[in-house]
Amino acid sequence: MTQCFDTPLPPPKERRRLRERGSLTQAQLAARLGVSRETVRAWETGRSTPSGLERESYAKLLAELADEPPAEMTAEMAGPQKADPAPEPTAGPDTAGTPSAPEPVSAAAPTAALAPPSPLSPPLTPAQAFDALYAFCAPALVRQAYLLTGRRELARESVEQAFQIAWQRWPEVAVDPDPPSWVRATAYEYALSPWHRFRPRYRHPEPPPADASDRALLDVLLTLPPSYRRTLLLYDGVGLGLPETAAETEASTPAAANRLLHARAAVAARLPELAEPRELHRRLAETASTERLRAAKPPTVRIGSERRARFWTRAAIAITVAIIGATALTLRSAPTRYEAPVPPGETVRGVPPRTAPGPLSAAELALRAKLRAEAANGPERLRPESR
Incomplete structure (x- = not known):
């Protein structure tokens, strides 16, 4: 790690305090410095330190934030005003030794939309907070899901399914530290589910993009394993850092780095002009933007x-x-006591078995008449008497 000692910088915790004192998000601060949000996060956590012109710009901005009055005092003196939307973060170099995360395929939803409202503004209802999250995240997620699957209808279905689950679990999602990541992970899991191949509507491929370069890039992406494809899109497309990419893909940081290197190598082998990460990011953004994919309201x-x-x-x-009904019917119709099975019949001695159907002989007829004439019951009847 290379450090420049020309311009002093406050400690990492003080950097974060000064940013929050000026009511700036990490995305807004990154936009003013021309770097990515992940780079600002690394500076504030102490994982990396800026150098060169970035260090001078960062130190100058922190000095301005230290000289300005707190945002609460400014709001009290100036009164409530409408806040401008946060600018889209841009890419910048990361001095921590790993390649910097490029700017995302589309602007991600700022978590400030779900932050607790200020005393001067009325609190958001759950429906309003959900609509704000959906409006910021859904368009970008549809394009990302299209790069993952190559199917337009499945991309829209994945995003709608993810947000439907988010609305069902809204008390859990609303207090999550990063709701966009929660929804994105759910959408990716649904989009990459292997069970879609058994659905009749997804058995046949969809028409490819009209542009030849877009078709080539999408074809290369679809040949990658799902885990490699997801890692490449999160790092080179969305713009997450390597630790965040590993956490969202439920893998270790070395495993995520290995997947990223193999995915980049596979893309560069098929498309040598995309060997540069910045060029790959630009082509991912262009390929996702050419498709007119609209999410539902x-x-x-x-x-x-x-x-x-x-x-x-x-x-x-x-x-x-x-x-419950089947159980009640079973209890109602089941026997309440044990009934022994009927034993097989026993052979009676003295009575010749009937060997075949037909008329009885004279001896058999006489014997039958004798047995029927006896009125006694019991063993005496079964023991013929000689006369």
């Missing part, structure tokens, strides 16, 4: 989620009632 997703929840609730109730 937030109310439609919320209504669909509620209908799905009601359907499964009613199905669970119906199955429970059927099991």
Whole structure:
């Protein structure tokens, strides 16, 4: 790690405190410095230190934030004003020894939309907070899911399914430190599910992109294993850092780095012009943007989620009632005592067996008449008497 001692910098915790004192998010600070949000996060956690012109710009901006009055005092003096939208973060070099994360395929949803409201603004309802998250995340997620699957309809379905699950678990998602990552991981898992190949609607491939270069890039991506494809898209497409990519793919950092290197090598072998990471990021963004993929409206997703929840609730109730009814019927019709089976018949001595159907002989007729004439019961009847 190379450090420049020309311009002093405050400790990492002080850097974060000064940024929060100026009411700036990491994305806003990164946009003002011309670096990525992950680079600013690394500077504030102490994992890396800026150098050169970036160090001078960073130190100058922190000095300005230290000289400015706190944001609360400025708000009290100036009154409530409408906040401008946060600019899209741009890419920049990372001095921690790993390649910097390029700017994402599309702007990710700022977590400030779900942050607790200030005392001057009314609190957001759950539906409003969900709609804000969906409006920021859904368009980019649809394009990312298209790069993962190569199917337009499956990309839209994956995003809608992820947000429907998020709405069903909204109390959990709303307090998550990074709701966009939660939804993105759910959408990726659904999009890469191997069970889609058995669905009739997804057995045949969709028409490829019109541009030849886009077709070539998408074809290379679809030949990669799903884990490699996901790692490449998160790092070179979305712009996450290597630790964040490893955490979202549920892998260790060395394993994520290995997957990334193998994926880049496979893309460079087929498309040598994309061997440079920045060029690869640019082509991923262009390929995702050429397809006019539109996500559904937030109310439609919320209504669909509620209908799905009601359907499964009613199905669970119906199955429970059927099991209870079958159990009651079984208890009602089951025997209450043990009944021994009927023993097989015993051979009676003295009575010749009837060997074949037909008329009886004279001796057999006489014997039958004699047996029928006897009125006694018991052993005496079974023991013929000689006369």
